[in-house]
Amino acid sequence: MQQRVVxxxxxxxxxxxxxxxxxxxxxxxxxxxxxxxxxxxxxxAGWLFNKGFGVTGVNRPVxxxxxxxxxxxxxGISHAGVMLSAILRLxxxxxxxxxxxxxxxxxxxSLMIAALHPVxxxxxxxxxxxWVFPYDFSRGLWVNIRSPLVWDPSAIFTYLTGSALFVIVxxxxxxxxxxxxxxxxxxxxxxxxxxxxxxxxRQWKLQIVAGFLLSALLLPVFVSVHSIVSWDFAVMIxxxxxxxxxxxxxxxxxxxxxxxxxxxxMMILMKWMFGWGNYIREEHIESLAKLLIVIGxxxxxxxxxxxxxxxxxxxxxEVGLRExxxxxxxxxxxxxxxxxxxxxxxxxxxxFRRVRRxxxxxxxxSLMVNVGMWTERFLIIVPGLARKQPWTFDWASYHPSIVEIxxxxxxxxxxxxxLMIFAKLFPLIPLFDIKEGQTLSDEIVIGRRRVPALxxxx
Amino acid sequence: xxHMLGLFKEEEAAAAANATEALEQAGYTNENFExxxxxxxxxxxxxxxxxxHKLYVFPFLGALLGFSAAMxxxxxxxxxxxxxxxxxxxxxxxxMTIIAYEGTMLGAILFTVLGIFFESRLPxxxxxxxxxxxxxxxxxxxxxxxEERVNAVEQLFQRAxxxxxxxxx
Numbered sequence: 001m002q003q004r005v006v007x008x009x010x011x012x013x014x015x016x017x018x019x020x021x022x023x024x025x026x027x028x029x030x031x032x033x034x035x036x037x038x039x040x041x042x043x044x045a046g047w048l049f050n051k052g053f054g055v056t057g058v059n060r061p062v063x064x065x066x067x068x069x070x071x072x073x074x075x076g077i078s079h080a081g082v083m084l085s086a087i088l089r090l091x092x093x094x095x096x097x098x099x100x101x102x103x104x105x106x107x108x109x110s111l112m113i114a115a116l117h118p119v120x121x122x123x124x125x126x127x128x129x130x131w132v133f134p135y136d137f138s139r140g141l142w143v144n145i146r147s148p149l150v151w152d153p154s155a156i157f158t159y160l161t162g163s164a165l166f167v168i169v170x171x172x173x174x175x176x177x178x179x180x181x182x183x184x185x186x187x188x189x190x191x192x193x194x195x196x197x198x199x200x201x202r203q204w205k206l207q208i209v210a211g212f213l214l215s216a217l218l219l220p221v222f223v224s225v226h227s228i229v230s231w232d233f234a235v236m237i238x239x240x241x242x243x244x245x246x247x248x249x250x251x252x253x254x255x256x257x258x259x260x261x262x263x264x265x266m267m268i269l270m271k272w273m274f275g276w277g278n279y280i281r282e283e284h285i286e287s288l289a290k291l292l293i294v295i296g297x298x299x300x301x302x303x304x305x306x307x308x309x310x311x312x313x314x315x316x317x318e319v320g321l322r323e324x325x326x327x328x329x330x331x332x333x334x335x336x337x338x339x340x341x342x343x344x345x346x347x348x349x350x351x352f353r354r355v356r357r358x359x360x361x362x363x364x365x366s367l368m369v370n371v372g373m374w375t376e377r378f379l380i381i382v383p384g385l386a387r388k389q390p391w392t393f394d395w396a397s398y399h400p401s402i403v404e405i406x407x408x409x410x411x412x413x414x415x416x417x418x419l420m421i422f423a424k425l426f427p428l429i430p431l432f433d434i435k436e437g438q439t440l441s442d443e444i445v446i447g448r449r450r451v452p453a454l455x456x457x458x
Numbered sequence: 459x460x461h462m463l464g465l466f467k468e469e470e471a472a473a474a475a476n477a478t479e480a481l482e483q484a485g486y487t488n489e490n491f492e493x494x495x496x497x498x499x500x501x502x503x504x505x506x507x508x509x510x511h512k513l514y515v516f517p518f519l520g521a522l523l524g525f526s527a528a529m530x531x532x533x534x535x536x537x538x539x540x541x542x543x544x545x546x547x548x549x550x551x552x553x554m555t556i557i558a559y560e561g562t563m564l565g566a567i568l569f570t571v572l573g574i575f576f577e578s579r580l581p582x583x584x585x586x587x588x589x590x591x592x593x594x595x596x597x598x599x600x601x602x603x604x605e606e607r608v609n610a611v612e613q614l615f616q617r618a619x620x621x622x623x624x625x626x627x
């Protein structure tokens with residue numbers, strides 16, 4: 001049963017614009033801390049560019065490691081936005097309203113950060129342009145479109161552009177609210193950003209239609225992005241553990257599992273940080289947890305199929321890789337952590353209503369899923385490359401250097417920093433969506449109970 | 459001509475609907491007045507006519523252009539630099555299809571957003587009479603009237619229950 005709280009538009013504006021109009025002191029403390037981490041990370045990246053890729057732990061044959069693991073991880077997180085926003089919008093799920101904006105913004109920032117990783121990993125980022133964009137008209141050199149390393153940027157570019165535009169279009173009515181609640185320079189800036197929004201029936205209709213239309217257009221892109229990321233690995237026929245036919249759907253559902261978990265973590269943090277108890281309620285987290293039980297179980301099914309079919313053929317190379325991943329030091333503790341954190345611990349816990357409505361437990365378990373999912377990507381990439389392959393004449397183990405560890409931590413800090421900057425400039429919960437929910441909400445009395453009324457489309 | 463804005467409190471939505479009815483009885487058609495709200499209301503709540511638009515055409519046009527551009531780029535660049543890699547054909551359709559798919563979707567999304575702006579008549583920084591109370595929950599009705607009818611329309615708004623009436627000459 002939904003616990004509806006009746007709020008006037010004025011209250012909704014005051015609550016949700018609180019941080020944007022006047023940020024509390026702790027906000028600046030968090031910004032300083034995150035800014036410091038990002039500064040250290042930037043210096044580290046500069047050091048890497050100056051000294052060369054030798055400052056990382058990457059070595060033959062493990063040429064893809066922490067940075068690529070992190071790339072796949074952040075692409076996965078970016079699948080939260082469209083999954084929640086598009087699917088819940090298209091299915092007209094009422095409980096989507098406080099979650100959509102945060103999920104969409106998380107998509108944009110995590111995609112941006114994900115795209116940074118291969119750029120840094122290239123070692124010479126300025127050359128990336130030559131490799132992925134067909135622009136070198138003077139020398140007549142063109143990119144190799146048969147390579148997944150060209151498909152990947154095209155998919156990410158489409159997804160990033162589409163997601164960013166999705167956020168911007170939905171932000172226009174809210175920018176008009178800030179325009180109407182500010183004075184001076186801020187008013188002038190938001191006046192331009194609101195583009196003259198007045199809230200005519202035509203503008204609202206287009207806003208609603210745009211939400212559905214862009215959702216429908218972004219859904220196939222979202223499926224394609226992680227499919228193509230998986231093909232970075234799956235089309236590589238020489239590496240066991242990479243050349244897997246079900247990698248595309250396995251990666252997509254894994255991305256949704258980690259992305260929706262990240263939205264749960266973020267929503268709980270938003271509720272705690274900004275005091276948005278009237279908007280992000282236990283019922284919202286509970287609904288997300290129910291969704292995660294289904295997503296997590298489907299993902300686990302794909303994992304099981306992938307692992308068991310690899311063993312079914314009894315090919316020595318494949319069996320050897322699985323042994324390395326699951327039973328050999330230093331990978332076996334990671335494998336154990338991965339399976340416990342991604343599925344065995346959180347999903348059975350979420351079967352209980354008391355757990356789903358307990359925010360501290362949901363916060364910890366949703367974080368656990370993402371720790372597990374990061375480890376999963378590590379276990380796919382590093383052991384796969386570390387194992388001796390036919391036609392590989394030298395090989396070594398992999399130990400991450402401090403440079404890679406700092407860059408991974410910086411990625412987390414940078415996403416969080418960007419979200420905090422966004423929260424200072426724009427509302428993280430869509431004001432008009434919440435107001436619409438209030439307008440359309442109605443209750444009827446049945447016996448001694450008041451229950452939400454059903455709205456029938458004419 | 460004067461621009462008038464009648465403001466009704468959020469809980470007075472029925473009064474705003476009555477005001478539009480009274481305006482129609484006074485000879486103003488649906489094209490003469492406009493409703494302004496801070497959040498979406500079900501279409502026709504205030505007696506306004508359904509807004510017609512052609513947004514659905516835009517994604518198809520964008521998809522067509524995106525697909526053509528992607529096929530042109532992938533085909534032409536490979537033909538311009540015919541380096542055989544791993545014995546694969548120069549014009550590899552499966553690979554081209556992947557980029558063409560992304561190009562199609564990118565074109566559709568970009569044109570949809572352009573369509574949203576075009577059909578919403580945005581940007582338009584000087585769109586007309588407006589009051590910041592609209593985004594705080596008030597319902598506004600704007601109407602363009604001849605100077606000699608300003609008093610009559612003001613009384614019409616007040617009779618309907620307007621909280622405030624603004625006149626801009």
